[in-house]
Amino acid sequence: MATPLMPYRGRFAPSPTGPLHDGSLVAALASWLDARAHGGAWLVRIEDVDGPRCPPGAAEFILGQLAALGLQPDEPPVWQSRRGELYQAALDRLIASGQAYGCACTRAEIAAAYERTIGLRPKHGELVYPGTCRGGTHGRPARAWRLRVHGRIDWRDRRLGAQTQDVATEVGDFVLKRADGLWAYQLAVVVDDADQGITDIVRGEDLADNTPRQIALQQALGLPTPRYLHTPLVLAPDGHKLSKQNGAAALDLSDPVARLAEAAQRLGLRPDLPPGITTADLLARLATHWRQALESQAA
Ligand code: GLU
Numbered sequence: 001m002a003t004p005l006m007p008y009r010g011r012f013a014p015s016p017t018g019p020l021h022d023g024s025l026v027a028a029l030a031s032w033l034d035a036r037a038h039g040g041a042w043l044v045r046i047e048d049v050d051g052p053r054c055p056p057g058a059a060e061f062i063l064g065q066l067a068a069l070g071l072q073p074d075e076p077p078v079w080q081s082r083r084g085e086l087y088q089a090a091l092d093r094l095i096a097s098g099q100a101y102g103c104a105c106t107r108a109e110i111a112a113a114y115e116r117t118i119g120l121r122p123k124h125g126e127l128v129y130p131g132t133c134r135g136g137t138h139g140r141p142a143r144a145w146r147l148r149v150h151g152r153i154d155w156r157d158r159r160l161g162a163q164t165q166d167v168a169t170e171v172g173d174f175v176l177k178r179a180d181g182l183w184a185y186q187l188a189v190v191v192d193d194a195d196q197g198i199t200d201i202v203r204g205e206d207l208a209d210n211t212p213r214q215i216a217l218q219q220a221l222g223l224p225t226p227r228y229l230h231t232p233l234v235l236a237p238d239g240h241k242l243s244k245q246n247g248a249a250a251l252d253l254s255d256p257v258a259r260l261a262e263a264a265q266r267l268g269l270r271p272d273l274p275p276g277i278t279t280a281d282l283l284a285r286l287a288t289h290w291r292q293a294l295e296s297q298a299a
Contacts, residue, residue, distance in 0.1 A: 006197070006199045007040060007041070007199070008035060008038040008039065008040025008041070008199050008200055009035075009040055009041045009043065009196065009197050009198050009199050009200070010031050010032075010034055010035035010038075010040060010041070010042050010043070010198065010199070010200045010201070010202055011031065011042065011043040011044065011045055011193070011196065011198050011201070012027065012028045012031045012032070012042070012043075012044050012045075012066075012071075012073075012203075013044075013045040013046075013047050013189065013192075013203070014028075014044075014046065014047060014059075014062050015047040015048070015050070015053070015054070015185075016046055016047075016048050016054045016055075016058035016059035016061075016062055017050075017053045017054055017055075017058065018055070018058060018248075018250070019058065019061050019062060019065060019250035019251065020062055020065045020066070020250065020251050021234075021242050021243075021248035021249060021250060021251060022234050022242060022248070022249075022251060022259075022262065022263070023204065023233060023234035023241065023242035023243065023248065024204075024242075025069070025251055025259060025260075025263045026204070026231055026232070026233075026234055026263045026266050026267060027202070027203050027204045027231055028066065028069075028071055028263075029069075029071070029260065029263045029264065029267065029286075030202045030229070030231040030267055031202035031203065032071050032283070033267075033283075033286055033287050033290040034200060034202045034229065034290065035200070036283075036287040036290070036291075037287055037290040037291035037294055038200070038294075040199070040200070041074040041075065042071075042073060042074055043073050043074065043075050043077070043078075043196060043198075044063070044066065044073040044077040045077060045078050045079075045080065045192055045196070046059045046062075046063075046077055046078070046079045046080065046081075047080050047185070047188065047189070048079060048080055048081045049080045049081065049182060049183045049184075049185060049188045050182055050185070051081060051182070059079070063077060065250075065251055065253060068253045068256050069253070069256050069259065069260060069279060070256070070260075070278075070279035070280050070282075070283050071283075078192070078196070080183070080188050080192065083188070083191075083192065084183065086191050086192075086195060087177075087183045087187055087188055087191055090187060090190075090191045090221055091145055091176055091177055091187065093221065094147065094176070094220060094221065095145070097220075098148070099147060099148050099220045100145050100146060100147055100148065100176055100220075101133060101134065101136075101142075101145070101146060101148060101173075102133065102137055102141075102142025102143075102144075102145055103129075103132070103133040103137070103142060103143060103144045103145065103146050103173075103175075104133055104137040104138075104140035104141060104142055104143055105129075105132050105133060105143070105144075106143070106179075109132070110127055110129060110130070110132075111127060113130040113132055114127045114128065114130060126171070126174070128169070128170065128171060128172040129146065129171075129172035129173050129174065130172065131172065131173060133146070134148065134173065143179035144175050144176075144177060144178055144179045145175070145176045145177040146173040146174060146175055146176060147173055147174055147176055147186075147216065147217060147220060148173055149167045149168050149171065149172065149173055149174065149213075149216050150167075150168060150216075151166060151167070151168050152164060152165065152166045152167070152168075153165055153167055153212035153215050153216055155211060155212060155215055155225070155228065156228075157208065157211075157228050157229065157230050158227065158228065158229040159229055159230060159231070159232075160205070160208065160230055163208070163211070163212075164212075165209065165212035167212050167213060167216050171212075171213060174186060174213055176217075185210075186210065186213050186214060186217060187217065189214060190214050190217045190218055190221065190223065191221075193214075193226060194218070194221070194223040194224070198226050199226050199227065200226055200227045200228075200229070201226050201227070201228050201229070202228075202229045202230075202231065203229075203230060203231065204230065204231055204233055205230040205231060205232060205233050206233055206241055206243075207230065208228075208230040211228055211230075231267065232266060232267070234266060236248070256279050257273070257277060257278070257279055257282055260279060260282050260283065260286070261273055261282065264282075264286050264289075267290075268293075269286055269289045269290065269293075270289075271285050271286055271289065272285070
């Protein structure tokens, strides 16, 4: 197993839009196991930048779910809603270096411009921004702030292998601060991962297509790029991915050992479950299996 250059620091970064479900546990467990297998630290960050989507008490509920599973962070959790000054400082740097610009476009204007633009498709969740305000807003007030992007990002995922995305044509200049005044996930996550010294990001595969945007932003801010591992998604019986937004059931924590064992199986681990095993024992065994798997991959 390659020795990381920096002390390993990993994190689990739930958005508290609802309780953890079977799918989010897979990401949480994988990030915990990878940190333990590398002898590193595991942090929890509450990604509550989008306040209106976070019901009161949901973050505390998630922290309680993690505790019930024996997944205890090594440092006190940080809350994105309390870190606006850091995000503003990063945006100010990007504006000062000409890499971010104010955008006066409304959604309707972007949609209309988009319809006139041939060959661009909303592959990555948002309409491709056609660059209308790149050269200035012509006296209109800026509503949002965007990153000026350039071309293709090549990156490597530890499970998915070599990846590439042409951020300029597939996404366009993306939003850093939204028209409603909220910080965009992309900016908050990049600033926080760097500020917390995160060396390894382990999270669900649904976030993989955000990674090139995040790498573009790291490069614009002169920040290091962590290693990435995107874990398999858990699908509902109808084939949709489980997500808090589509109302996936909260984890049933009447039997935390069983939940951990199911999540471990989804990660390809086959733990023995002697009767009466505790969450702590099971987690220790799983960490050993995870380390052995890393060692055999490296061999
Ligand atoms: N907050 C994001 C989510 O809950 C995860 C972000 C990340 O791990 O980078 O989907």
